[in-house]
Amino acid sequence: MSDQAGAAGQPMISLQDVSKTYDAASAPAVESLTLEILSGEIVVLVGPSGCGKTTVLKMINRLVEPTSGDIEVAGTPVGEGEPHLLRRSIGYVIQQVGLFPHWTVRRNIATVPELLGWSPQRISDRTGELARLVGLDESMLDRYPGALSGGQQQRVGVARALAADPPVLLMDEPFGAVDPIVRHRLQDELVDLQKRLRKTIVFVTHDIEEAIKLGDRIVILNVGGVLEQQGSPAEILSRPANRFVEDFIGAERNLQRLALRRVAELRLKWGPMVEVSTTPEAAREAAAREGTEWVGLLSDGVMAGWVPVSELPESPSLEGLEPRPFGAVVSRRASLRQTVDAMVGSSQEMAVVAEDGYYCGLVDFRMVSEALGSQRGSRAGG
Amino acid sequence: MNIFNWEWVGRNWIAIVERTWEHVFLTAVAVVVGTVIAIGLAVVAVRRRRWYGPITSVTNILYTVPSLALFAFLVPFTGLSTLTSEIGLVSYTLLIIVRNTVAGVDGVSRGVREAADGMGFTARRRFWKAEFPLALPVIMAGIRIASVTTVGLVTITAILGQGGLGYFILAGLRSFFWTQIIIGTVGSVLLAVVIDVGLLWVERLLTPWTRRAAA
Numbered sequence: 001m002s003d004q005a006g007a008a009g010q011p012m013i014s015l016q017d018v019s020k021t022y023d024a025a026s027a028p029a030v031e032s033l034t035l036e037i038l039s040g041e042i043v044v045l046v047g048p049s050g051c052g053k054t055t056v057l058k059m060i061n062r063l064v065e066p067t068s069g070d071i072e073v074a075g076t077p078v079g080e081g082e083p084h085l086l087r088r089s090i091g092y093v094i095q096q097v098g099l100f101p102h103w104t105v106r107r108n109i110a111t112v113p114e115l116l117g118w119s120p121q122r123i124s125d126r127t128g129e130l131a132r133l134v135g136l137d138e139s140m141l142d143r144y145p146g147a148l149s150g151g152q153q154q155r156v157g158v159a160r161a162l163a164a165d166p167p168v169l170l171m172d173e174p175f176g177a178v179d180p181i182v183r184h185r186l187q188d189e190l191v192d193l194q195k196r197l198r199k200t201i202v203f204v205t206h207d208i209e210e211a212i213k214l215g216d217r218i219v220i221l222n223v224g225g226v227l228e229q230q231g232s233p234a235e236i237l238s239r240p241a242n243r244f245v246e247d248f249i250g251a252e253r254n255l256q257r258l259a260l261r262r263v264a265e266l267r268l269k270w271g272p273m274v275e276v277s278t279t280p281e282a283a284r285e286a287a288a289r290e291g292t293e294w295v296g297l298l299s300d301g302v303m304a305g306w307v308p309v310s311e312l313p314e315s316p317s318l319e320g321l322e323p324r325p326f327g328a329v330v331s332r333r334a335s336l337r338q339t340v341d342a343m344v345g346s347s348q349e350m351a352v353v354a355e356d357g358y359y360c361g362l363v364d365f366r367m368v369s370e371a372l373g374s375q376r377g378s379r380a381g382g
Numbered sequence: 383m384n385i386f387n388w389e390w391v392g393r394n395w396i397a398i399v400e401r402t403w404e405h406v407f408l409t410a411v412a413v414v415v416g417t418v419i420a421i422g423l424a425v426v427a428v429r430r431r432r433w434y435g436p437i438t439s440v441t442n443i444l445y446t447v448p449s450l451a452l453f454a455f456l457v458p459f460t461g462l463s464t465l466t467s468e469i470g471l472v473s474y475t476l477l478i479i480v481r482n483t484v485a486g487v488d489g490v491s492r493g494v495r496e497a498a499d500g501m502g503f504t505a506r507r508r509f510w511k512a513e514f515p516l517a518l519p520v521i522m523a524g525i526r527i528a529s530v531t532t533v534g535l536v537t538i539t540a541i542l543g544q545g546g547l548g549y550f551i552l553a554g555l556r557s558f559f560w561t562q563i564i565i566g567t568v569g570s571v572l573l574a575v576v577i578d579v580g581l582l583w584v585e586r587l588l589t590p591w592t593r594r595a596a597a
Contacts, residue, residue, distance in 0.1 A: 063499055088502035096493025098500075102515045102591045111501050144591040160501070170500075 012168060012200040013037040013060060018069030020055050020225070029055045030225030032069070039167070040198040044215035046205055047248070052225030053204045057170050060202065061090045073168060088115055091161030091169035091199070095176045097153045099145040105156050106141040112164040130159040135189065151182035158190070162197070171203045175210070187213055208249050212237070212256055220245055234260055254372060258337035261371055263330055263353055268361025271350075273298055276319060280312045296352070296359070297323045303352065303359045326352045332360060336368050385560040398550075398565060405546020405573060408536045412468055413529050416475030421521075423476070424483035425509070434484060441477040449474070449538050457542070467539040474535055475528040482524025486517025519592060522585035526578055533574040537566065547573070 015035040021028040030052040037043045045053040058064040059071060062083040071078045078086055099108050106127050107114075113123045131138055134155040145153055154174060161169055175183040187210060194201065205211055211218045212233040219230040222244055229241035237257045240246040249256065272286040273296040283295045287309045297304040297318065305323025313321070327346030330339045332355055343351050343365065350364040391398070423441070427434035452470045460466040490513045498508040514521075537548025545552065547569040554562030586593075 061500060063496070084502045084504050086502075087500055092497070092500035094493060094496055094500065096491065096496070098491070098493035098495075098497025100494060100497070100512055100516075102512075102589070115502055146591065157497075 010039045011036050012039040012074060013202065014070075014072045015056070015059075016070040016072075018056075018059060018066050018071060020052070020059060020064060021067045028067075028224060030059075030066075033225055033227060035219065035227070035230075037200060037202060039200050041216040042194060042201040042203055042214055043217045043219060044203045044205060044211040045219050045221060046208055046211040047221035047228075048223065049206060050223045051221040052223075053206075053221050054172055056221070056225065057172055057202055057204050060168075061087045061092060061170055063087075088112055088164065089166055089168075091166040093154075093157050093161045093169065093171040093174040095173040097145075097150075097157040097177075099153055099156055099160070101145055104142050104144060105136070105148070108145065108156055109141075109159045109163055111160055112166075116164055126163060130162060133162070133193065134159045149182075150178045151186060154178060154186060155189075158193075162199075167200055169199045169201045171201060173205055174203075176205070176207075183210075190214060209256065209259075212259060220248060255337060255340075257372060258340060258368070259335050261336045262332070263334050263336065263339055263363060264332040266336075266363055266367055266371055268353055268363060269367070271362040272296060273359060274318075275299070276304060276321075278318065279316055280314070280318055283312055283318060284309060296326075297321070298359055301359060302357045303329075303354050328352065329354055330363075331355055336371060339363055340365075340368060386564060387561040390559075390561045391565065398547075398569070401545075401547050401549050402569060402573065404544065405533070405536050405548075405570070406577075408464070408467060408471065408539065408544060408546055409529065409532045409573075409577065412471035412532050412536075413475060413525065415468065416472045416528060416532075417479055417525055419472065420476045420479035421483055424480050424487070427480065427484050428487050428509070428513075429505075437480060438477070441473075441480055444473040445477040447473075449535055450541070453538065453542060462542045464544060467536075467542055467544050470539070471532050471535055475532060478528045478531075479521070479524045483517060483521050486520030487513045489520060490516045515589075518589050519585065522581065522588070526581045526585075529577050529581060530574045533570060533577060537570055546570075 013035075014037070015033055017032045017034055018030060019028055019032050020030040033052075033056065035043075035056075045056055047053050055064055059066045060073065060078065062078055073086075073090065099105075100111070103111075109127050109130055110123045113126060118126070127141065128138065131141055136152065136155050136159065140148065140152065145156065148156065154177075157174065161171075175186045178186065191214065203211075203214060215233055217230060218233055218236050220228045220236065222228050228248075229236055229245045231239075234257065236245065237249060237253050237260070240249060240253070246253075272283075272290040272292045272294065274283045274286050276297050276299050283297075287293065287295045293310075294306045294308050295312070296306045303326065305325050307321050307323050311321070312318075328339075328342040328348045328351035330342050330351050330353055332353055334342075339351050343349065350362050353360040353363055420441075423437050427437050449470060452473070453466060456466045456469055460469065487509075494512055494516065495508070498512045503511065536544075536546050537551055539545045540548035540552040547566045550562040550566030550569075552566075554560065554564075554566060
């Protein structure tokens, strides 16, 4: 939908040897940083406070002017022309959201189209479209921002940034001020949105988990804007370049790697599962073959539950048993991290994979740890 | 002792209405002109911070000069005229409105400012479309205080031959006629209350977003 966007994979933003020294500070905030951001990718700048990540972001839309170096967006040096004209072509989302409290949600979303002089009809059409895109109820459009929750406000913030369909989106800790539940939901929504829109997004956060979840590429900065490592989340987690990166991604990096892989990528086991229409004898054989004390029952592929082998009847039919529900059930889209969490949470050594109630297979701890071992460097597909 | 003579009121009600109207007129002109000048000064102070000190110093001096002395000082230049009254009245409104305007603009959140810049507002647009309207509640509070003060000060312009309801106070003091003093005083106080409430109502109309659950 963004006709201005270059072909995916082409450089959209490039920083060449960029430095920034604020007058008051003697040490540079950013020191000769060179970075290329490709069209259609989410690059997450992450690092401790004082690492200059926000400064880097703000130099792209010239809220901060670099002391030296060249920055280009879509092949044009940002230093050319008026800063306010440049900024109208770049989406910008900030932690404080910064909605205009005296304008309705509708008008807030229309901020940049209004600046660009769109017709009222076009603005109105676009506003409705954006409200649907970011999951805002139409009834909220005529309210003032003060009447919205923090999560809703940030959805409006994202809608406002996308209003004029800019190819580039700059996001400065956009989900930092909302509670963790809303934050995770907003992150998921951004991932979904990005699948459809394919914007070039530069995202700043201090939260490595957020970076791993959202980034196609992660750029880890150290104090003074020093680039410590850049790469896909999988690369950074499996091959941290140095001690700083290792410390920064934390002791749980293997668990974090699990977040990158999905159940769908594993070769699932079938396990001791039988159709209810078979005989108890076949069920006992399945349990013996798998070495389990239980069998799972399916009814035309739909999970019914499990029963202990000791309760299997001598009668010729399995009908009439009352199967117990499985403790850990995950979908094929679940990450391995979620899967492990489900297993641990229900004290099971395996989890049942099902889609809309239909049984897909089993996953256990051994399969999970093998998956981690086999994965080196490649980013998991979604 | 009968300190209030209703009969006098009945005979002079046309004069009372006329003087009330004069009072409103003198106040309104002073507040409108004062607001325009004060906002102009505040815009300068916000854009160029180093001017804020000198601007508040000068308006502060104007504010502290005793009103009687100020009018006496102006008479040789502008005579016993409405202009003399208004110069004095306007000068007393400036400090409060300048300070409230600057404080109101300073009170606009950093997020709003940064968003305005990030969306591509020019500095002028940011001020008039975001900072100024968001400062309105504080600015209006200043205008209300200035208006109430001005209603009181207008009575002093009676010494210049105007004074609205202050005319009755001055005339009553000269002849110790209590009815006139009471009419002038109570009328002036009532006028201040009416104007204050009226401006509060205007403020509500201008700032609908401050009513939280607005739909």
